[in-house]
Amino acid sequence: MNIGILSLQGDVEKHGSVLRSLGIDFFFVRYADELIELDGLIIPGGESTTLTHLMKKNKLFQSIQLFAKNKPILGTCAGMIMMSKKSNHRLVTPLGIMDIEVDRNAYGRQVFSFVDDLPVRINGHTEKIKATFIRAPKITQWGKDVEILAEYNKEPCAIKQGMHIALSFHPELNGINIFHKEAFINHKAERKSKPSYAA
């Protein structure tokens, strides 16, 4: 399995460490044609204004939207903003991959960034993790197909829709791999376990 980490800007390396811990091969991708080889994609944290700017300039927009139709994407923080259908800033054009609306920097500036315990419901059981929120976005609206994996102060901060996962926080900074595992390994297992009529 080959997972790509979109490396236009942001904390790409920490996602690499998490994938390594799961024994998954990964590549840092910056060009649209590199997506072809991939089984999944990570859109990391960074600045969503910068990511929009670089995606537009480098024709990645449509390519990622097409990719999302049959391959899983995991987005953290700015990555979640990019996966949403609507954001609250003139310079951010989201990809519209998930049926959510988000507010950027909704928890405040860096002095209000925090780490806290977070119970997560994933793959049939609940796990308590440390979640790092850095100038984090909030999900303000979500559609009925959106499954909520975790809430912070009764607001959703980890969600799943179909094969895609989006998070307000940064599991990669705490070396937590449950979301990467869910998006890329469990998802694949689910697909494989479906009966194959062709055979």
Added chain:
Amino acid sequence: MSKSNFELKVGLAEMLKGGVIMDVMNPEQARIAEDAGAVAVMALERIPALIRKEGGISRMSDPEMIRDIQKEVSIPVMAKIRIGHFAEAQILEALEVDFIDESEVLTPADEHNHVWKHDFKVPFVCGCRDLGEALRRIGEGAAMIRTKGEAGSGNIVEAVRHMRKVTSQIKELTILSREELMAQAKILGAPFTLVQQVAKLGKLPVPNFAAGGIATPADASLMMQLGAETVFVGSGIFMSEDPSSRANAIVEAVTFYNDAGKLANISHGLKKAMDGLDIAKIPKEERLQERGW
């Protein structure tokens, strides 16, 4: 809930990787920077090239100007304090700036001590010329290190010198035996535990950015290829003839730093870069990089 831990500060520095942090002097410039894809702006009253030209004491920026910039843009806003001036740092923290640069570009307030940065919730970035200086600053709590270069010179030679120095000193640590590390810590004037950590990691324990003299997309690419994780551009953008195009170009150059074909296209038609200075012609006492202990 912990709000002041070191990992949280380094976390923001991680998010800035692969981006460009631009010096801006007013909300209009901040907007140009944000529109061009800057990952953060550094709010200061006079960019280094002007400080160099005009002289006088350079201090923390007027809080009103910082607030106006914070209102204008949504990306992180950084600001500078004088070396050792912890009261300026307290004020910047009250203003909720996202990163504080304890900077040699401003006139030092303390000739022996830097700020004890662990006391703050806001992360700090500090300049260095070698590994010892980098590790002293990290020991005091800096969450990001940048080369000093020679700010406001438009000349990349000092940033290259500092980046190469740090990199080669790190490499040297990785091949030393345990007892040699103590001797090396003494030579570097660096905290022993950090020396041990760097020897093991083979890199700094915090992100390592480049600053001081970057004026072109090629300069940005050079620093990235030498191991910088992103770049600060001070005077290079707003002292050039066409700041917006240059800002756009440097943002792309940092992402595609090892794609020469793309860099060739990016570097097209940018009009005139800022005027540069020959470092040898700057008297030693006027070199900003000499400040810091």
